[in-house]
Amino acid sequence: MKQQTINENFSVVQATDVVAADMDGETVMMRIKSGMYYGLDDVGSRIWELIATPRQISQVIDILMEEYDVERSKCQANTLELMNQLYDEGLIKIA
Template identity: 40%
Template sequence: MRIGKRGDWIAASVGAEIVMMSVIEGKYLGLNEVAARIWSLLDMPQSPDTLCDTLVEEFDVTPETCRAEIDAFIADLDSHRAIEMIP
């Protein structure tokens, strides 16, 4: 399974963070530096394993913690309809 962005969300950088808005849903989200990096990586659909591999190289995090945090963040993005699952 790969994860990709839904097309109705617009995003703007604010320093190292991102502020996002869904035009259709009328929802706003603020992303910290790590979440903003994940969002940028989703420009091209990615698997959770690929996301984790990249983040472990870029941030001081263990693979186990990274995967748990990615899974929680992906679930949150999914609950806001910001992403889509691609088989």
């Protein structure tokens, strides 16, 4: 159940009950509590790496802007969409 909407001012970190593995540049994750599996593409995997320790989402967006050729508005929208999905599934927590 969605508790709140994440915005770029939030600091987030990977949840501790998630096991993740790299598979050819993509990340496969399992949430231990639910037994559910999830997958991230290469950009999602990079975001996952960046939030291994608590980090403000605006910092994640800034890093992605340096590493990828993308408009800021699109990067921001896509990053926030992913963060909210990860939060809703219990894969990240607010730091």
